[in-house]
Amino acid sequence: MEKIRRNERMGAMMRLLSAAPNTVQNLSRFCELFGAAKSTVSEDIDLLRGTVEAFDLGRVETVTGAAGGVRYRPVVSREKARETIEGLCRELSGSERLLPGGFLYYSDILSTPEIVNRMGEILATAFYDPDPDFVLTMETKGIPVAFATANALGVPLVIARHSSKVYEGSAVNINYVSGSGNIETMSLSRRAVRENQNALIVDDFLKGGGTARGMVELMREFNVSVTGMAFVMSTLHPAKKRISGARSLMTLEVTEGDQPEALVKPADWLL
Amino acid sequence: MEKIRRNERMGAMMRLLSAAPNTVQNLSRFCELFGAAKSTVSEDIDLLRGTVEAFDLGRVETVTGAAGGVRYRPVVSREKARETIEGLCRELSGSERLLPGGFLYYSDILSTPEIVNRMGEILATAFYDPDPDFVLTMETKGIPVAFATANALGVPLVIARHSSKVYEGSAVNINYVSGSGNIETMSLSRRAVRENQNALIVDDFLKGGGTARGMVELMREFNVSVTGMAFVMSTLHPAKKRISGARSLMTLEVTEGDQPEALVKPADWLL
Numbered sequence: 001m002e003k004i005r006r007n008e009r010m011g012a013m014m015r016l017l018s019a020a021p022n023t024v025q026n027l028s029r030f031c032e033l034f035g036a037a038k039s040t041v042s043e044d045i046d047l048l049r050g051t052v053e054a055f056d057l058g059r060v061e062t063v064t065g066a067a068g069g070v071r072y073r074p075v076v077s078r079e080k081a082r083e084t085i086e087g088l089c090r091e092l093s094g095s096e097r098l099l100p101g102g103f104l105y106y107s108d109i110l111s112t113p114e115i116v117n118r119m120g121e122i123l124a125t126a127f128y129d130p131d132p133d134f135v136l137t138m139e140t141k142g143i144p145v146a147f148a149t150a151n152a153l154g155v156p157l158v159i160a161r162h163s164s165k166v167y168e169g170s171a172v173n174i175n176y177v178s179g180s181g182n183i184e185t186m187s188l189s190r191r192a193v194r195e196n197q198n199a200l201i202v203d204d205f206l207k208g209g210g211t212a213r214g215m216v217e218l219m220r221e222f223n224v225s226v227t228g229m230a231f232v233m234s235t236l237h238p239a240k241k242r243i244s245g246a247r248s249l250m251t252l253e254v255t256e257g258d259q260p261e262a263l264v265k266p267a268d269w270l271l
Numbered sequence: 272m273e274k275i276r277r278n279e280r281m282g283a284m285m286r287l288l289s290a291a292p293n294t295v296q297n298l299s300r301f302c303e304l305f306g307a308a309k310s311t312v313s314e315d316i317d318l319l320r321g322t323v324e325a326f327d328l329g330r331v332e333t334v335t336g337a338a339g340g341v342r343y344r345p346v347v348s349r350e351k352a353r354e355t356i357e358g359l360c361r362e363l364s365g366s367e368r369l370l371p372g373g374f375l376y377y378s379d380i381l382s383t384p385e386i387v388n389r390m391g392e393i394l395a396t397a398f399y400d401p402d403p404d405f406v407l408t409m410e411t412k413g414i415p416v417a418f419a420t421a422n423a424l425g426v427p428l429v430i431a432r433h434s435s436k437v438y439e440g441s442a443v444n445i446n447y448v449s450g451s452g453n454i455e456t457m458s459l460s461r462r463a464v465r466e467n468q469n470a471l472i473v474d475d476f477l478k479g480g481g482t483a484r485g486m487v488e489l490m491r492e493f494n495v496s497v498t499g500m501a502f503v504m505s506t507l508h509p510a511k512k513r514i515s516g517a518r519s520l521m522t523l524e525v526t527e528g529d530q531p532e533a534l535v536k537p538a539d540w541l542l
Contacts, residue, residue: 008321011319012328015326052283108462112428113418140410156379
């Protein structure tokens with residue numbers, strides 16, 4: 001095989017690292033792949049670290065120790081996060097997307113990969129520190145953004161269902177009070193999680209907090225700690241939610257009167 | 272700003288291209304970002320094209336014309352696809368994951384980002400040619416893999432629901448015959464798609480084909496053509512499905528007798 005130049009190693013390494021975010025990859029993998037010495041690969045990594053920093057493209061980190069190596073985190077800077085979210089707020093504000101009953105149509109935003117991936121990276125950036133074992137969401141609308149967050153965190157996604165399914169095996173069911181005040185069921189396969197893990201809850205919408213509260217209680221049944229809660233959108237009213245400590249990307253307020261409008265703003269922690 | 276070296280440009284460019292798969296990016300974007308001449312950026316792209324090819328990491332393509340530029344497609348080679356799917360088949364075969372009624376538990380596989388992204392890339396590789404406008408799936412289990420496929424194709428994901436929701440606006444509902452023989456409802460927001468688009472259907476499981484047939488009929492209501500159908504798993508029985516022309520990654524057969532086993536195999540087109 002021809003000698004592989006640094007140029008080529010940099011491109012290939014960036015692709016391999018970013019394809020498995022937040023996952024420590026052993027240096028010897030790259031040594032073998034490139035037929036290069038460890039010192040050379042280490043230099044490559046130093047260069048790559050500088051590059052992603054210079055262009056605000058995330059972070060390349062070296063992890064020492066027995067299970068050491070290098071990992072890529074698609075960390076989003078405060079500035080870029082704000083820019084992205086401000087753009088979304090402009091798109092979602094106004095009367096065009098308002099539906100009867102004061103609901104906002106944004107399902108398209110919640111399933112456009114480029115937007116969803118960026119939202120997932122912004123949320124993951126806020127939760128690299130507690131370092132959850134998995135992301136939990138409740139079907140359906142939040143699944144893509146929960147998946148993108150799980151991807152950026154390098155952990156599995158776990159999906160709670162409205163009812164238990166034959167293809168999920170034995171399940172734990174709980175009842176919870178939904179936003180509309182109804183008693184609903186939430187179900188999760190016994191195989192989905194293990195005791196003593198840490199969960200990050202991610203969902204698309206936070207209003208009263210009934211569903212989120214249900215997810216917290218579901219995790220308690222599994223002896224799992226909830227290490228954080230993150231939402232795409234939360235309503236300003238009611239101000240008091242059934243859960244506390246949640247982060248959202250945007251807040252929603254619908255003006256009253258003959259011609260109601262949606263006021264969508266970036267959440268405070270992004271400013 | 273210091274002069275940016277080719278090494279650095281290669282890493283940054285790879286990240287920017289792969290963050291928006293199958294999306295043509297104008298060369299002038301890179302010229303500005305790197306403060307480099309167009310000829311230099313063109314050389315970088317040629318190098319990058321060679322690199323991803325050499326390491327089997329997808330394809331970097333130059334698109335000519337007014338809206339021209341460069342795009343990255345996470346094309347998976349037949350060899351790598353087969354290797355990935357064979358690994359999954361080994362993990363899914365046997366008796367451990369079999370549930371009462373001959374169902375197979377693989378929800379974990381369907382929501383582990385690294386696996387899901389690879390499956391999405393394999394499916395996208397088969398459908399870059401018809402070049403669909405969006406990916407359609409039916410809630411819930413197939414959403415992550417449909418999202419990953421949409422991401423690799425650079426198109427939106429559209430999610431059909433079991434019933435219409437207030438936050439989706441006015442919707443088209445159809446009835447269809449599910450696998451269990453029940454009449455069920457499938458609903459899609461009017462805003463979700465436009466007339467004369469092309470859809471790629473992606474879902475996790477194909478047995479009788481009732482749900483897939485429902486999705487085809489739903490698309491007809493919107494005057495949308497179905498340009499392909501892709502599934503993670505299809506059962507060998509019944510051999511005759513309600514739809515034809517579907518591709519799946521794996522086939523499932525459950526042996527009969529006292530100790531049933533799941534036989535999971537890569538689909539023929541991957542061999």
